[in-house]
Amino acid sequence: MIIITASLMCASQLYLYRDVRSLLNAGIDMFHFDIMDGDFVENIALNIDLIKELRSVTHKKFDAHLMVRRPSKFISRLKDAGVNIIYFHIEAAEDPHYVIELIKREGLEAGLVINPETSLERIYPYIGQIDYLMFMTVQPGFAGQKFEHAVLHKIDQLREFRCGKNDSLKLVADGAINEKTLPQLAERGVHVFVGGSAGLFNQEGFNNNLEILKQRDLMVTSLEKK
Ligand code: DX5
Numbered sequence: 001m002i003i004i005t006a007s008l009m010c011a012s013q014l015y016l017y018r019d020v021r022s023l024l025n026a027g028i029d030m031f032h033f034d035i036m037d038g039d040f041v042e043n044i045a046l047n048i049d050l051i052k053e054l055r056s057v058t059h060k061k062f063d064a065h066l067m068v069r070r071p072s073k074f075i076s077r078l079k080d081a082g083v084n085i086i087y088f089h090i091e092a093a094e095d096p097h098y099v100i101e102l103i104k105r106e107g108l109e110a111g112l113v114i115n116p117e118t119s120l121e122r123i124y125p126y127i128g129q130i131d132y133l134m135f136m137t138v139q140p141g142f143a144g145q146k147f148e149h150a151v152l153h154k155i156d157q158l159r160e161f162r163c164g165k166n167d168s169l170k171l172v173a174d175g176a177i178n179e180k181t182l183p184q185l186a187e188r189g190v191h192v193f194v195g196g197s198a199g200l201f202n203q204e205g206f207n208n209n210l211e212i213l214k215q216r217d218l219m220v221t222s223l224e225k226k
């Protein structure tokens with residue numbers, strides 16, 4: 001069964017608590033926090049205090065997607081705030097071995113993120129060390145962009161490389177996830193999906209949207225069995 005993590009930058013910032021409660025009632029699996037520093041990406045979003053406050057509302061897993069230049073500076077505060085998984089970008093100018101080590105030392109799960117135009121080879125040296133690999137399927141920084149189809153080839157490329165190197169590695173996709181894009185990713189082995197403006201935070205409502213996204217995965221699974 002796939003996992004949907006709700007991207008809270010796409011929620012109403014005014015009625016954030018209301019949206020979180022509704023997502024919990026609808027059966028959301030996890031919550032996704034996009035942390036942006038206005039430097040690594042041309043936007044500023046969410047902060048650690050918000051995570052800390054929301055931690056008192058739910059025991060669901062929290063994942064933090066760091067779109068910042070120096071991810072190592074924030075690891076221990078994110079841990080204290082109640083985050084379970086930290087993803088940082090391979091493009092952030094820091095030694096990934098060092099950052100992964102810091103995340104693990106805090107007892108958290110570690111994930112690397114790769115932008116659509118970054119070559120997959122850059123993550124090869126770290127594949128044995130990480131718990132998650134997140135593919136950006138839009139450019140990082142803003143909600144509401146179009147799906148980057150070329151990323152599908154990158155996921156295929158990973159399948160060839162990875163064979164036997166890290167069997168427990170979980171694949172994540174972030175950006176423009178909806179009923180059309182999810183099946184194409186799920187059939188390539190993506191297991192965790194960031195629900196944003198495209199497929200979760202729209203007029204149709206959380207109950208309906210979650211049901212549709214989960215159904216699309218079941219369709220992929222049953223086709224594979226045939
Ligand atoms: C983009 C963020 C995503 C975003 C995806 O930089 O990382 O989490 O919210 O949402 P949509 O569905 O709008 O692409």
Ligand code: ZN
Nearest residue numbers: 034065174194
């Ligand atoms: Zn994100």
